[in-house]
Amino acid sequence: MLEKLKEADGVILGSPTYSANVSASMQAFIERAAVVGDVNQGLLRHKVGVAVAAARRSGALTAVDTMNHFFLNHEMFVAGSTYWNVAYGQMPGDAQKDEEGIQTMRNLGKNMAYLLKKLHMEK
Numbered sequence: 001m002l003e004k005l006k007e008a009d010g011v012i013l014g015s016p017t018y019s020a021n022v023s024a025s026m027q028a029f030i031e032r033a034a035v036v037g038d039v040n041q042g043l044l045r046h047k048v049g050v051a052v053a054a055a056r057r058s059g060a061l062t063a064v065d066t067m068n069h070f071f072l073n074h075e076m077f078v079a080g081s082t083y084w085n086v087a088y089g090q091m092p093g094d095a096q097k098d099e100e101g102i103q104t105m106r107n108l109g110k111n112m113a114y115l116l117k118k119l120h121m122e123k
Contacts, residue, residue, distance in 0.1 A: 002036055002043075009116050010048040011076070013067040020059030022066050030070045037074045044074035048115045050108055051078075052085045054095040060086040079115050081108035 005011070015026040022030070037043050051067030053060040064085055071078050085108055087101030088094075095101060 001033070002040070005033070005036070005043060008047060009120070010050070010112055011044070011071070012050050012052070012112075013070070014052040014054075015063050015067065017053050017055035017059045017063045020062050022053075022063045026063075026067070030066070034070065034073070042075075044071075044076050046119065047076050048112055048119065049076040049078050050085065050112050052087075052105060052108070054087050054089065056088070056090050060084065060088075077115060077119070079108060079112040081105070081111060 013026065013030075015022040018024070021027070049068070049071030051064045051071070053063040053067075055063070061084060068078050081104045083100070083104045085104060087096070087098040087105065089096070089098055
């Protein structure tokens with residue numbers, strides 16, 4: 001994980017929404033990566049981060065906030081989109097049918113690419 005984070009220009013985190021927040025696996029990743037980032041000062045500085053979540057009903061904004069706080073606490077730039085970076089669905093695979101959510105993700109990808117290009121030009 002450390003090598004991939006070092007090499008990356010950007011980081012995309014995604015999580016299903018459980019109990020109005022990120023999954024236990026994502027929470028564990030964030031906590032472990034935070035320690036790695038603290039020990040390796042500047043590891044994530046000036047990289048671009050985006051957070052996405054899938055939800056049945058609600059709680060996804062808290063999940064996105066949790067992942068965005070990780071980015072911000074490590075001096076990363078956070079890309080946004082035209083709406084919340086969330087896709088909704090009740091059954092497995094339903095989120096892929098959320099047209100508004102998918103369009104939001106497309107816009108998010110474009111905005112992340114834009115930021116990455118601008119930052120690359122500065123180097």
